[in-house]
Amino acid sequence: MSARAKSIAVVGIGNSLLTDDGAGIHTLERFAEGNTNDDVFCLDGGTVGLALLDRLSDLDGLVALDAMKLGHRPGTVTVLEGKAMDSHLRNQHGSVHEVGLSDLMDALRLRGDLPEKRALIGIEPEDMDWGTEPTAAVAAALPKAAEHANNLVRNWRTDARTEARQ
Numbered sequence: 001m002s003a004r005a006k007s008i009a010v011v012g013i014g015n016s017l018l019t020d021d022g023a024g025i026h027t028l029e030r031f032a033e034g035n036t037n038d039d040v041f042c043l044d045g046g047t048v049g050l051a052l053l054d055r056l057s058d059l060d061g062l063v064a065l066d067a068m069k070l071g072h073r074p075g076t077v078t079v080l081e082g083k084a085m086d087s088h089l090r091n092q093h094g095s096v097h098e099v100g101l102s103d104l105m106d107a108l109r110l111r112g113d114l115p116e117k118r119a120l121i122g123i124e125p126e127d128m129d130w131g132t133e134p135t136a137a138v139a140a141a142l143p144k145a146a147e148h149a150n151n152l153v154r155n156w157r158t159d160a161r162t163e164a165r166q
Contacts, residue, residue: 020125068122
């Protein structure tokens, strides 16, 4: 099933059974609590795979939320947009999901479906061991990461309305 045209997907990535590896899923839950936009849909992407390809086709925007090992202090939130996201996915693999996300972005690109507006919001993990709750550092970063996603979506929706009036 293909996503509706002119929509934005916010995708949480990770395994919520591995403490901070579930940062993307936990951030998605925070984002979804405040999402009232009909043109923005939330998707639990799990550990990512090409099975998401049809769900992520024909989008105006895509926000991926994940744990990202970049060597920063645990709980640090990093936002990569557009070409910066692409470069990161091609050159760095801070989590096992980034390989799957990179393949997914490449498949969307090959199909001509890569959204011009795309971003990866990552939280530096502290622990990736068994556990259903994130560490304190990552839990404290969830609201900030969700707010970054809200800001991106709000700005992209404003840009789309402005372009539609022109």
